[in-house]
Amino acid sequence: MRRICFLLSLLLGLIATSATAQRRGPLVLAAASMQEALTDAADAWRAQGHARPVLSYAASSALARQVMAGARADLFVSADAEWMDAVAAKGLIVAGTRATLARNRLVVVGRVGGPRLGTLRGAALARVLAAGPLAMADPDSVPAGRYGRAALTRLGAWEAVAPRVVRAENVRAALALVERGAAPYGVVYATDARAARGVAIAGYFPATSHVPIVYPVARLSASDEAEGFRRFLLSTRGQAILARRGFARR
Numbered sequence: 001m002r003r004i005c006f007l008l009s010l011l012l013g014l015i016a017t018s019a020t021a022q023r024r025g026p027l028v029l030a031a032a033s034m035q036e037a038l039t040d041a042a043d044a045w046r047a048q049g050h051a052r053p054v055l056s057y058a059a060s061s062a063l064a065r066q067v068m069a070g071a072r073a074d075l076f077v078s079a080d081a082e083w084m085d086a087v088a089a090k091g092l093i094v095a096g097t098r099a100t101l102a103r104n105r106l107v108v109v110g111r112v113g114g115p116r117l118g119t120l121r122g123a124a125l126a127r128v129l130a131a132g133p134l135a136m137a138d139p140d141s142v143p144a145g146r147y148g149r150a151a152l153t154r155l156g157a158w159e160a161v162a163p164r165v166v167r168a169e170n171v172r173a174a175l176a177l178v179e180r181g182a183a184p185y186g187v188v189y190a191t192d193a194r195a196a197r198g199v200a201i202a203g204y205f206p207a208t209s210h211v212p213i214v215y216p217v218a219r220l221s222a223s224d225e226a227e228g229f230r231r232f233l234l235s236t237r238g239q240a241i242l243a244r245r246g247f248a249r250r
Helices: 002-022 032-047 060-068 081-089 122-129 143-154 158-164 171-179 190-195 224-234 236-244
Strands: 027-031 054-058 075-077 099-104 106-111 134-137 165-168 185-189 199-204 213-219
Touching: 027 032, 027 060, 032 054, 032 099, 032 171, 032 190, 032 224, 032 236, 054 060, 060 075, 060 081, 075 224, 081 143, 081 213, 099 224, 099 236, 106 143, 106 171, 106 190, 122 158, 134 143, 134 171, 143 158, 143 171, 143 185, 158 165, 165 171, 171 185, 171 190, 171 199, 185 190, 190 199, 213 224, 224 236
Parallel strands: 027 054, 027 075, 134 165, 134 185
Antiparallel strands: 075 213, 099 213, 106 185, 106 199
């Protein structure tokens, strides 16, 4: 009888494990700057009775390389079009599922109570930012860094600033350097500044100083749950959730 009870409990455990696996939500690889917004969206999706998506954040460059190296995932949200293009070029996106999810702005942040930079332009900007370390996501690969380098170049400040740049693995790591006082200023997205403590926006980059900051989303597999969540993010309710975190509607 004890043996029967043991086998029965083992069987029930296997059934429960299988059910849990079946209820696991889609795996979403998303740009680090989307953390709070997508967490809110995932919670709202679960509240509707769906399995909660599994969210993994990093620099878009790192995530795209993982996908191209064979990592399995259901959705990819990039902070720029270039890394989504790279994934698409490998034939890894489900046809017809790519769309613009959100938009953002590029800013310079500093400690709360610090000086404001006003209009970000030219030699004056270069003098301020080159006076101390400038925290940025890696400008050679990470979208936030590439937008930042383009903007500073357009404004005539990159040549002076470049030797003082502290390169971070993603935009949130750059933000953390300013939060900890390791750098007086950092180049991040406006939404990152909203999510930070002890950090304030010191100035906005002109929209014309860099290409538009867009976040494309696309499906990477045929997962039905992934398609449902993708559509939810693009829906009126999903867009409202992102807007509450400071993202511009698509």
